[in-house]
Amino acid sequence: MSEDNKDDTSSLSRRTFIGACAAVPLTGAVADLAMASTADGTQGAAASSGAPSTMSFDVLVVGSGGSGLRAAVYAMRAGNLSVAVVSKTMPTRSATCMAEGGINGVISYPGQKDSLDSHAFDTVKGSDYLGDQDCIDFFVEKASEAVRETDFWGTPYSRAKDGRIDQRFMAGHQFPRTNYSADKTGHALLHSNFDYALGAGVKFLIDYQLLDVGVEDGVCTGVVMRNLKTGEIVPVRARAVIMATGGYTRIFWTRTSTPFIATGDGTAAALRAGLPFKDPEMIQFHPTGVAHGGVLITEAARGEGGYLLNNKGERFMQRYAPGKMELAPRDITARAIETEIAEGRGFGEGMTAYVLIDLRHLGREKIIERLPQIRHVGLMFENIDLIDQPLPIRSTAHYSMGGIDVINFHTMETAMPGLFACGECGCESIHGANRLGGNSLAAAMVTGKEAGIAAAAYAAKAQMPDDKALQRLADQWRDHFRENTARTKGTPFTEIRDRMAQVLWDGMGIYRTEKGLAATVEALRDLHAEYRTASIGNAGQVYNSAYTHYIEVGNLLTLARCAALAALDRRESRGAHTRVDYPKRNDKDYLHHNLVSLKGDELVLNQRPVTIVRFKPEERNY
Amino acid sequence: MRTITFDIDRFDGTRSWTQSYAFEYDPTLTVLGSLIRIKEQQDPSLNFTASCRCAICGSCAVRVNGNAVLACDTRLDTVLKQWGADTLHISPIGNFKVISDLVVDWGDKIERLRSAKPGLKAKKEFSADSGCQQSPADFAKIQKQWDCILCGSCASECNKLTDNDRDFLEPFVYTHANRYAQDSRSADGMVHVKEMVKQGLWKCLHCMECVTKCPKQIAPAADIAAMRAMAFAAGNTDGKGPRHAEAFRTDLENTGRLNEVRLVPRTEGLIDAATGRMGFTYRMLKHGKLGALEAAELYLTDNKPIEGIDGLRKIIRYERDGK
Numbered sequence: 001m002s003e004d005n006k007d008d009t010s011s012l013s014r015r016t017f018i019g020a021c022a023a024v025p026l027t028g029a030v031a032d033l034a035m036a037s038t039a040d041g042t043q044g045a046a047a048s049s050g051a052p053s054t055m056s057f058d059v060l061v062v063g064s065g066g067s068g069l070r071a072a073v074y075a076m077r078a079g080n081l082s083v084a085v086v087s088k089t090m091p092t093r094s095a096t097c098m099a100e101g102g103i104n105g106v107i108s109y110p111g112q113k114d115s116l117d118s119h120a121f122d123t124v125k126g127s128d129y130l131g132d133q134d135c136i137d138f139f140v141e142k143a144s145e146a147v148r149e150t151d152f153w154g155t156p157y158s159r160a161k162d163g164r165i166d167q168r169f170m171a172g173h174q175f176p177r178t179n180y181s182a183d184k185t186g187h188a189l190l191h192s193n194f195d196y197a198l199g200a201g202v203k204f205l206i207d208y209q210l211l212d213v214g215v216e217d218g219v220c221t222g223v224v225m226r227n228l229k230t231g232e233i234v235p236v237r238a239r240a241v242i243m244a245t246g247g248y249t250r251i252f253w254t255r256t257s258t259p260f261i262a263t264g265d266g267t268a269a270a271l272r273a274g275l276p277f278k279d280p281e282m283i284q285f286h287p288t289g290v291a292h293g294g295v296l297i298t299e300a301a302r303g304e305g306g307y308l309l310n311n312k313g314e315r316f317m318q319r320y321a322p323g324k325m326e327l328a329p330r331d332i333t334a335r336a337i338e339t340e341i342a343e344g345r346g347f348g349e350g351m352t353a354y355v356l357i358d359l360r361h362l363g364r365e366k367i368i369e370r371l372p373q374i375r376h377v378g379l380m381f382e383n384i385d386l387i388d389q390p391l392p393i394r395s396t397a398h399y400s401m402g403g404i405d406v407i408n409f410h411t412m413e414t415a416m417p418g419l420f421a422c423g424e425c426g427c428e429s430i431h432g433a434n435r436l437g438g439n440s441l442a443a444a445m446v447t448g449k450e451a452g453i454a455a456a457a458y459a460a461k462a463q464m465p466d467d468k469a470l471q472r473l474a475d476q477w478r479d480h481f482r483e484n485t486a487r488t489k490g491t492p493f494t495e496i497r498d499r500m501a502q503v504l505w506d507g508m509g510i511y512r513t514e515k516g517l518a519a520t521v522e523a524l525r526d527l528h529a530e531y532r533t534a535s536i537g538n539a540g541q542v543y544n545s546a547y548t549h550y551i552e553v554g555n556l557l558t559l560a561r562c563a564a565l566a567a568l569d570r571r572e573s574r575g576a577h578t579r580v581d582y583p584k585r586n587d588k589d590y591l592h593h594n595l596v597s598l599k600g601d602e603l604v605l606n607q608r609p610v611t612i613v614r615f616k617p618e619e620r621n622y
Numbered sequence: 623m624r625t626i627t628f629d630i631d632r633f634d635g636t637r638s639w640t641q642s643y644a645f646e647y648d649p650t651l652t653v654l655g656s657l658i659r660i661k662e663q664q665d666p667s668l669n670f671t672a673s674c675r676c677a678i679c680g681s682c683a684v685r686v687n688g689n690a691v692l693a694c695d696t697r698l699d700t701v702l703k704q705w706g707a708d709t710l711h712i713s714p715i716g717n718f719k720v721i722s723d724l725v726v727d728w729g730d731k732i733e734r735l736r737s738a739k740p741g742l743k744a745k746k747e748f749s750a751d752s753g754c755q756q757s758p759a760d761f762a763k764i765q766k767q768w769d770c771i772l773c774g775s776c777a778s779e780c781n782k783l784t785d786n787d788r789d790f791l792e793p794f795v796y797t798h799a800n801r802y803a804q805d806s807r808s809a810d811g812m813v814h815v816k817e818m819v820k821q822g823l824w825k826c827l828h829c830m831e832c833v834t835k836c837p838k839q840i841a842p843a844a845d846i847a848a849m850r851a852m853a854f855a856a857g858n859t860d861g862k863g864p865r866h867a868e869a870f871r872t873d874l875e876n877t878g879r880l881n882e883v884r885l886v887p888r889t890e891g892l893i894d895a896a897t898g899r900m901g902f903t904y905r906m907l908k909h910g911k912l913g914a915l916e917a918a919e920l921y922l923t924d925n926k927p928i929e930g931i932d933g934l935r936k937i938i939r940y941e942r943d944g945k
């Protein structure tokens with residue numbers, strides 16, 4: 001093909017033709033419509049004055065996933081407040097849009113057997129009794145409200161014949177209470193909330209990366225952000241800040257189902273600002289993700305009758321769950337897969353070791369008809385057609401139960417006045433040691449709303465803080481950029497990221513031991529030190545995504561160190577936290593939340609008892 | 623070793639250039655996987671965006687040889703075969719302001735999205751406390767439009783936008799408006815339609831690039847058509863667009879053929895057409911695209927009805943009158 005027509009085929013010449021026609025529009029030249037197109041979201045109260053003074057908002061929401069959008073709408077509703085949502089990407093690129101299964105909430109209708117009590121009990125039991133029961137009671141009631149309200153806001157829910165929202169069963173629930181929109185519930189929920197926020201006039205600051213939270217006299221004064229478009233580092237004053245930055249599962253980098261943005265930036269910033277990181281060791285694993293990259297293979301693959309095979313071609317689940325085989329619960333299946341790999345019955349090695357999922361016996365038709373999405377994922381990520389070949393899979397990190405310590409679940413306040421947290425980055429704690437499917441979208445809707453209401457009420461009474469602390473922090477970050485991007489030697493930081501993931505997968509993954517965790521704590525400390533001298537490879541100002549990612553990796557290292565410390569100290573097995581050396585739950589010594597704080601560069605671990613109200617801890621059997 | 627080359631359009635805020643990156647062929651790669659490999663193994667300064675890597679967040683649309691694709695949902699092999707070449711040209715999606723390399727600016731696009739009046743205004747009988755009712759069939763009517771992931775692919779090659787984006791919106795904006803216009807829960811779907819009429823609804827050129835490019839198989843052009851039909855049904859027949867559509871239908875009903883000579887005056891009015899189209903008509907005549915006598919005759923006498931015109935008229939009447 002010659003240079004000239006490389007971009008040009010017959011379909012393109014058609015386009016060129018139509019393009020030429022467009023220059024003489026049939027309907028003639030009509031006066032251009034005046035369209036609202038304010039260049040971007042930088043309409044902060046002070047920004048429009050022209051002078052480079054500090055931007056300021058009454059309520060600033062950091063993160064535009066489901067929780068952040070809900071918070072913003074509710075903060076707007078208070079009236080008379082300037083509200084903005086910050087996002088390091090275009091607003092809809094969040095984890096929320098990836099959720100497929102559904103959102104939990106009991107809906108009453110004639111003949112309904114389900115109840116709020118039942119949802120509360122299932123959530124408490126699912127949490128392996130680490131969830132706070134007063135908070136869970138509040139949550140289930142508000143979850144039910146949130147489902148009805150989002151329906152009213154426009155979420156397109158799948159429907160039952162009588163016109164109510166249809167509900168499906170999810171593992172760990174006694175009743176079908178998961179409301180859904182086909183297999184794209186999170187997407188539908190995110191976009192309907194985004195639309196609603198647009199309609200409500202919420203402002204968006206797009207392509208701004210949160211760096212740190214400003215604090216003066218123990219009060220939150222706003223945030224320091226980096227304008228990715230220009231590279232500018234800007235202090236932003238706010239009477240109230242709502243953190244809604246999502247989870248930190250990317251500590252496992254390629255072994256997670258979550259998006260690239262799930263780097264725990266808000267949690268790390270809150271930690272640096274002095275707040276504790278609650279239950280950091282609690283990370284949920286899903287048994288099946290593709291071997292390369294961790295993208296989820298949903299439960300449907302096993303539900304429809306898929307086999308799990310090791311390198312001997314055996315259906316190894318007969319060793320672990322002979323009754324249920326591949327239909328065993330998530331945690332048992334995940335452990336089985338890791339055992340096979342650890343004992344040499346997997347394929348490959350290191351982070352890309354795997355076992356196989358085999359659907360061939362289901363036949364072409366059933367695969368095409370019932371499992372098109374899974375077949376597509378196989379083709380995209382492994383170049384494998386499940387009709388002809390089994391697919392390499394392995395467990396994958398899926399959800400962060402731990403997060404910023406929220407001390408009042410009615411308001412989503414933290415211990416720092418002016419700073420609120422909601423969604424996956426906050427820990428109230430609803431999910432305890434293990435989140436039930438469908439409960440996190442519900443939590444994002446509920447906690448976002450409560451944070452929005454409370455932050456607005458707080459902001460209405462609070463003073464606009466001064467920007468002294470913020471200016472200082474901004475200066476530090478400007479130095480940080482200059483110093484770190486100037487280095488031309490050193491290990492590429494992405495290599496450190498990959499080593500961190502490997503260390504964590506081996507030492508703090510599905511199986512954990514005293515020895516492994518102690519080694520992980522050490523290894524992470526070394527990696528963190530090496531990170532500080534690593535090379536970034538780009539010193540540019542405009543949209544320097546290498547530097548953006550460098551900051552993210554630093555946050556992940558900090559959060560991983562907290563998690564390893566807490567995991568080492570939790571000498572029991574509870575929910576997602578499995579200690580080979582302590583296989584039983586130990587309520588006598590460990591019925592408490594772990595709280596990790598940063599003092600200088602040292603981590604400090606504290607405990608807080610779990611709130612038990614109605615449901616006495618008992619053994620968790622299904 | 624088979625080598626693949628990506629010629630990538632670069633931009634650092636001031637300078638633009640095209641940079642070639644060669645890498646080893648790997649059949650397991652997607653276009654996004656290839657970009658990540660280039661960034662992590664060759665050039666950390668390369669900028670692009672991606673988040674979910676499984677075709678649901680909409681971050682990763684780029685152009686491969688001038689055509690928008692979702693990078694994470696396009697296998698390298700597929701595009702190599704499609705273009706029959708081992709060198710591909712990668713550029714940012716079109717009709718967007720470029721921030722850097724393959725990264726585009728969504729700031730003003732989001733402001734334009736607001737003009738669809740997004741967000742449901744539900745009927746009076748529904749409430750936030752009790753939610754809404756909707757039949758499975760009515761849900762199915764809006765389901766496709768809700769698949770939009772705001773990746774921008776539909777806007778990338780939209781010819782109307784390229785020509786003039788001040789009197790037309792990105793195709794996804796019309797899709798957004800239509801999902802509320804068609805929603806049985808909406809108090810008044812026409813709110814969205816009326817707004818879209820003001821914002822270029824009749825200006826779509828039907829080039830169908832949006833339909834071809836949507837990675838979710840949505841047809842924004844069909845959403846535009848659906849809202850035009852709603853506008854018509856609500857008696858919103860004034861203006862050039864509606865008159866143009868009406869002229870098409872009149873011609874088809876009369877003779878089964880378009881009378882291009884009558885089309886313009888019918889659409890724009892005789893005076894406007896005569897004054898505004900002189901130059902265009904002259905050029906057509908000059909280049910032999912139109913014979914003067916032929917045109918005059920066509921204007922005065924119209925086409926002869928085609929064979930089977932009765933059948934066609936039946937279809938048109940059925941469509942219009944429902945009988």
Ligand SMILES: Cc1cc2nc3c(=O)[nH]c(=O)nc-3n(C[C@H](O)[C@H](O)[C@H](O)COP(=O)(O)OP(=O)(O)OC[C@H]3O[C@@H](n4cnc5c(N)ncnc54)[C@H](O)[C@@H]3O)c2cc1C
Nearest residue numbers: 063064065067088096099101210246265423424438440441
């Ligand atoms: C594959 C998958 C399937 C799932 N399925 C389900 C399910 O079926 N049911 C269920 O209930 N849950 C499910 N979940 C979990 C659920 O989607 C999430 O827990 C929930 O959506 C989190 O919402 P959020 O608003 O807290 O955070 P997110 O949606 O992750 O949003 C975080 C936001 O913060 C922004 N941000 C992050 N850092 C910064 C920074 N430094 N500066 C500026 N902005 C920043 C991001 O850009 C993003 O906008 C699933 C998750 C995944 C990954």
Ligand code: FES
Nearest residue numbers: 675679680682694
């Ligand atoms: S990365 Fe999300 S759509 Fe491609």
